[in-house]
Amino acid sequence: MxxxxxxxxxxxxxxxxxxxxxxxxxxxxxxxxxxxxxxxxxxxxxxxxxxxxxxxxxxxxxxxxxxxxxxxxxxxxxxxxxxxxxxxxxxxxxxxxxxxxxxxxxxxxxxxxxxxxxxxxxxxxxxxxxxxxxxxxxxxxxxxxxxxxxxxxxxxxxxxxxxxxxxxxxGAYWKGGERAISCWVSPDHTRAAPGGTGAAKCGGNYAASLLAQKEAIAQGCDQVVFLDAVERRWVEELGGMNLFFVFDDGSVATPPLTGTILPGITRDSLLTIARDLGVAVREERYAVDQWRADATSGRLAEAFACGTAAVVTTIGEVQDAQGRFTIGGGRAGPVTTALRDALLAIQRGVAADPHGWLHRL
Missing domain, CATH: 3.30.470.10 (Aminotransferase class 4, branched-chain amino acid transferase, N-terminal domain)
Structure with missing residues (x-):
C-alpha cells in the first residue's frame, strides 16, 4: 500500500x-x-x-x-x-x-x-x-x-x-425543494432477487431500475416503488432510496435488510436517531395492500424515503394498478420533519454528535 x-x-x-x-x-x-x-x-x-x-x-x-x-x-x-x-x-x-x-x-x-x-x-x-x-x-x-x-x-x-x-x-436533489413526492408501485419489474446483488451498490442495480422509473414518470409519478421478487407483495425500496413508515402511535417501521435491499447509511443513521428521540422503531416486512389500507384508515400517518443524495423525502401519494392513495394529507409530518432536522443538524455541525459520525477535515 x-x-x-x-x-x-x-x-x-x-x-x-x-x-x-x-x-x-x-x-x-x-x-x-x-x-x-x-x-x-x-x-x-x-x-x-x-x-x-x-x-x-x-x-x-x-x-x-x-x-x-x-x-x-x-x-x-x-x-x-x-x-x-x-x-x-x-x-x-x-x-x-x-x-x-x-x-x-x-x-x-x-x-x-x-x-x-x-x-x-x-x-x-x-x-x-x-x-x-x-x-x-x-x-x-x-x-x-x-x-x-x-x-x-x-x-x-x-x-x-x-x-x-x-x-x-x-444543491437540493428535488427540483422545487422539500416537496412531497408521488410513487408508482411497479407491477411487472423487481429491483433485486434473493441471492442477487441487491445489497451491493453496483451500477447494474440502478440500470435495472430505469425502465420501471420511466414507467413511473409516464404514470405522472416521481419515483418507482419495488416489491419483493418472490411474492410480489412486500414493499422493499425505491429505485435509489430506502423506505420508512410512520404510524399513528408514533412508531416507525422500515423493511428489513434481507439481502435484496441496499443497507443505506442514511437509513441506519435515522434508525439510531429515532431511538435516541425515544421513537419505537421496527424493521419488519410491510405488504403493499396493508400500505393502502393503513393510509386509507389513517393508521399510517407518514411515509418517507431516504438516501445520501435526497436526505429525507416525504412520500405524499402512491399509485398502483388499483388507483391512487394519499398519505397524511400529502404533506411532511412531524416525525419525518423531526428526523430530517435532527440528521441535518448533526451533518452541519450545529447539534451534538453523540455517535461520533462527523469526520472533521
Missing part, C-alpha cells in the same frame, strides 16, 4: 468568478470540481499509483472489462461546511465498509478502508473551495467508484481495476 498520495494540482483550475457562478445554483450532479483521486490495482502490484490529479476524461480501451461484464461499484457521500467554518464528512468509514462489501460481492479486490477514507480526505482538501458555505442547503457530493479495466473479452473477474473519486457541488 502506498504511504502517501502524489498530489498533482491542476495547472488550469476554474477561475474563482466562474466557480462561484457555477456554485450559485448547481442543481444536482452537473457541477464538478477541479480534481479527482485515482488508485490502480493489479494482480502483480496490488493497490498502487495513488494520486490526486486534474479532473479529465478517461482514455480506455473499448475491450476494457467494465464495458462488457459490468464489474463496477460506487458510493455516494457528502462533505459539509460546518457552522464554525470547517469541513467534515459524514460517517465515511461506513461508506468504506459498504464499498468493501460491494467489491466482495462483485468479485473485485477490496480497497482498504483507510485508503478509501484518505482518498476522500485528499480530494476534499484540494477542492475545499467547492464546498458551499455554512447555512445553505448545498454540499459537496462525493462519488467514489471502482471499475474493471483489464483489456480482455472473457467472462472472468478482471486482473486490473481503477478506483476513482470525483466531486460535485450540489
Amino acid at each position: 502506498p504511504p502517501f498520495f502524489d498530489v498533482r494540482p491542476s495547472a488550469q483550475p476554474i477561475a474563482v468568478a466562474e466557480r462561484l457562478a457555477r456554485m450559485a445554483d448547481p442543481g444536482f450532479g452537473r457541477v464538478f470540481t477541479d480534481h479527482m483521486a485515482v488508485i490502480r490495482w493489479s494482480e502483480a502490484d496490488g493497490w498502487h499509483d495513488a494520486h490526486i490529479a486534474a479532473r479529465a476524461p478517461l482514455v480506455m480501451d473499448p475491450a476494457s472489462s467494465v464495458f462488457h461484464y459490468a464489474q463496477e461499484i460506487f458510493e455516494g457521500m457528502k462533505a459539509y461546511r460546518l457552522a464554525d467554518g470547517g469541513t467534515a464528512l459524514f460517517r465515511p468509514t461506513a461508506n468504506a465498509r459498504r464499498f468493501r462489501d460491494s467489491a466482495s460481492r462483485m468479485a473485485m479486490p477490496e480497497l482498504p478502508e483507510a485508503l478509501f477514507v484518505e482518498a476522500i480526505e485528499r480530494l476534499v482538501a484540494i477542492d475545499r473551495d467547492w464546498v458551499p458555505a455554512s447555512g445553505v442547503e448545498g454540499s459537496l457530493y462525493l462519488r467514489p467508484f471502482q471499475i474493471a479495466s483489464e483489456v480482455f473479452l472473457g467472462v472472468k473477474p478482471s486482473t486490473e481495476y481503477l478506483f476513482m473519486v470525483i466531486a460535485s457541488t450540489v
Whole structure:
C-alpha cells in the first residue's frame, strides 16, 4: 500500500468568478470540481499509483472489462461546511465498509478502508473551495467508484481495476425543494432477487431500475416503488432510496435488510436517531395492500424515503394498478420533519454528535 498520495494540482483550475457562478445554483450532479483521486490495482502490484490529479476524461480501451461484464461499484457521500467554518464528512468509514462489501460481492479486490477514507480526505482538501458555505442547503457530493479495466473479452473477474473519486457541488436533489413526492408501485419489474446483488451498490442495480422509473414518470409519478421478487407483495425500496413508515402511535417501521435491499447509511443513521428521540422503531416486512389500507384508515400517518443524495423525502401519494392513495394529507409530518432536522443538524455541525459520525477535515 502506498504511504502517501502524489498530489498533482491542476495547472488550469476554474477561475474563482466562474466557480462561484457555477456554485450559485448547481442543481444536482452537473457541477464538478477541479480534481479527482485515482488508485490502480493489479494482480502483480496490488493497490498502487495513488494520486490526486486534474479532473479529465478517461482514455480506455473499448475491450476494457467494465464495458462488457459490468464489474463496477460506487458510493455516494457528502462533505459539509460546518457552522464554525470547517469541513467534515459524514460517517465515511461506513461508506468504506459498504464499498468493501460491494467489491466482495462483485468479485473485485477490496480497497482498504483507510485508503478509501484518505482518498476522500485528499480530494476534499484540494477542492475545499467547492464546498458551499455554512447555512445553505448545498454540499459537496462525493462519488467514489471502482471499475474493471483489464483489456480482455472473457467472462472472468478482471486482473486490473481503477478506483476513482470525483466531486460535485450540489444543491437540493428535488427540483422545487422539500416537496412531497408521488410513487408508482411497479407491477411487472423487481429491483433485486434473493441471492442477487441487491445489497451491493453496483451500477447494474440502478440500470435495472430505469425502465420501471420511466414507467413511473409516464404514470405522472416521481419515483418507482419495488416489491419483493418472490411474492410480489412486500414493499422493499425505491429505485435509489430506502423506505420508512410512520404510524399513528408514533412508531416507525422500515423493511428489513434481507439481502435484496441496499443497507443505506442514511437509513441506519435515522434508525439510531429515532431511538435516541425515544421513537419505537421496527424493521419488519410491510405488504403493499396493508400500505393502502393503513393510509386509507389513517393508521399510517407518514411515509418517507431516504438516501445520501435526497436526505429525507416525504412520500405524499402512491399509485398502483388499483388507483391512487394519499398519505397524511400529502404533506411532511412531524416525525419525518423531526428526523430530517435532527440528521441535518448533526451533518452541519450545529447539534451534538453523540455517535461520533462527523469526520472533521
